[in-house]
Amino acid sequence: MAEKKMIYLQPTPVRIWHWLNALGIVTLCVTGAQIRFPEYVPLFGNYKNAILLHNTAGFVVAISFSIWFFYYAFVARSMGKIYVPTKDDLQSGILRQAKFYFLTYFLGWENPHHPSPEDKFNPLQKSAYLAIMFVLVPLVSLSGILLTNVDPLRGLIIMVGGLKILMGLHFLLACSLCAFLFTHIYLATLGHTPFAHFKPMWTGWEEELEEHHSPAAH
Numbered sequence: 279m280a281e282k283k284m285i286y287l288q289p290t291p292v293r294i295w296h297w298l299n300a301l302g303i304v305t306l307c308v309t310g311a312q313i314r315f316p317e318y319v320p321l322f323g324n325y326k327n328a329i330l331l332h333n334t335a336g337f338v339v340a341i342s343f344s345i346w347f348f349y350y351a352f353v354a355r356s357m358g359k360i361y362v363p364t365k366d367d368l369q370s371g372i373l374r375q376a377k378f379y380f381l382t383y384f385l386g387w388e389n390p391h392h393p394s395p396e397d398k399f400n401p402l403q404k405s406a407y408l409a410i411m412f413v414l415v416p417l418v419s420l421s422g423i424l425l426t427n428v429d430p431l432r433g434l435i436i437m438v439g440g441l442k443i444l445m446g447l448h449f450l451l452a453c454s455l456c457a458f459l460f461t462h463i464y465l466a467t468l469g470h471t472p473f474a475h476f477k478p479m480w481t482g483w484e485e486e487l488e489e490h491h492s493p494a495a496h
């Protein structure tokens with residue numbers, strides 16, 4: 279028999295950050311595609327509109343990133359515990375979770391990780407979110423800031439290897455972020471129902487199913 283238990287998993291600042299960030303990054307990907315390939319993706323009228331929207335979305339991502347950082351580092355003070363994988367996660371947890379996503383999910387087995395507010399992410403999520411939030415988003419933002427301030431930051435741009443290298447770097451980092459987005463959304467649908475992981479990101483509350491076996495069943 280399965281019993282439903284509700285857990286408050288996603289506090290309001292995390293939800294505000296996440297959806298602002300998602301809106302900002304999706305806008306950055308689409309406008310970025312027009313800026314890079316204007317003849318194939320003429321979505322926002324002219325080139326100037328795409329640049330303006332791209333820069334505005336970059337600003338939204340910077341604001342939402344600050345909300346995320348401030349909340350986890352200074353209010354919840356749980357950034358290290360939630361986002362950094364443990365030795366056990368690296369030695370066996372990642373493999374256990376990958377086996378679930380690639381094989382046992384399709385056999386109807388239970389997810390080996392049960393989220394709680396202190397341990398929200400499975401080992402694969404921890405590793406992926408750590409790379410995204412501490413490496414990819416800061417680097418793509420930093421390269422974007424350099425590209426929007428070429429004149430005042432010329433010295434720094436030369437240190438990185440010049441404008442062409444910087445543009446290539448910004449594009450490659452953005453492609454990785456876009457690839458993460460597709461994987462992230464697909465994996466988020468693998469809950470006990472397709473929307474089970476989306477609901478807590480919207481309402482804050484996760485529905486956890488607890489299996490109870492009667493002794494007669496054994």
Ligand code: HEM
Nearest residue numbers: 292299300303398407410411415459462463466475476479
């Ligand atoms: C339309 C786009 C997006 C959708 C539909 C989406 C969906 C979700 C869902 C359902 C969750 C909760 C389940 C889970 O923990 O995996 C989640 C969490 C998360 N997402 Fe997204 N996401 C989107 C965009 C993004 C982007 C662009 C980023 C980062 C650049 C991102 C980073 C994260 C992180 C770090 C978490 C964990 C948040 C926390 O609890 O601290 N998401 N997302």
